[in-house]
Amino acid sequence: MLYLCGDKIIGPMGLQYAQMDPDAIVVLIKDGVYLDTEAVKDKKIYAIDEDVKRRGMEDRLKDTADIIGYDKLVDLVFENKVANFV
């Protein structure tokens, strides 16, 4: 399942559920790029490039997340069931 995490208030909940899911895909969008992803570091983590870059977070995320564009996000949300935490 894909956990779309987009803010600091409800995004952490998405990460909690992702921890429970052996096949979790995490996508950080919007302020979700500020989330602490230590607990889900064994999961596939993506972050949206425009959201990362405008926040100056590229260096901080380079070892934890694959930076993707909205075109790739479109593919991911059709390929996987989505849990929204945006």
Added chain:
Amino acid sequence: MAEKKVLINICRAPFGTVFYTEGLRAAVGVSAGIDENIPTVLFQSDGVFYCLKDVDRTDALAYFESYKGMGTELCAVKEDLDERGITEAELADDITVISKERAFELFQENDFSMDF
């Protein structure tokens, strides 16, 4: 067209924003089409404060009437209640307390989720 199961995920506290009541309205709304999609309402995080039995439900009474007719499940996550020191005795009668593990399963079982 196909009937869908939809998890209405109410995460924000009442009454500071309208998300709780608009989420409750959306739960009725998703079942209002030709296919009668099936909603389940999940209260978690600060959303669980809405489950207190003394909460003022005036602005959502019609939705709760609809839930009764549709047999909609209203669930609150135990771990989130515990974290806030809320006991089951403080909750409204129509709320079912479920574990975080069960809430996780709900996300898997439903076709779509909507966060409020």
Added chain:
Amino acid sequence: MARMAIMLTEGPWQTENYEIFARLAEAALDKGHEVEGFWYIDSVYNAIKHQKFPEDVPLPVERMKKLVEKGAKIIACGICVNARGLEGGKEFIDGVRVGGLPDLADMVSDADTFITL
């Protein structure tokens, strides 16, 4: 081709959500998918013509107009519209239809993926 439904709940100029809506919808349309938007709560303000801003930045309504031109179908919640004094959306751009929750229900039924913003 598949169908993406996006529920937007935030208005323009207050949170980033309208921008995310525009980017995601555009990316899906560019890939040949169908996009349906349900505008709920304050997001109905995104459809109002005559938006003005002192700096030269893309106006929310202009971005939405572009999506409609590319084929996005957008429905604004009628209760939300009238609750905000927007009189049935009379100042809305063409292509944003004022509807109701049964439209949301049909959108859910028809969608292959559903995103809330």
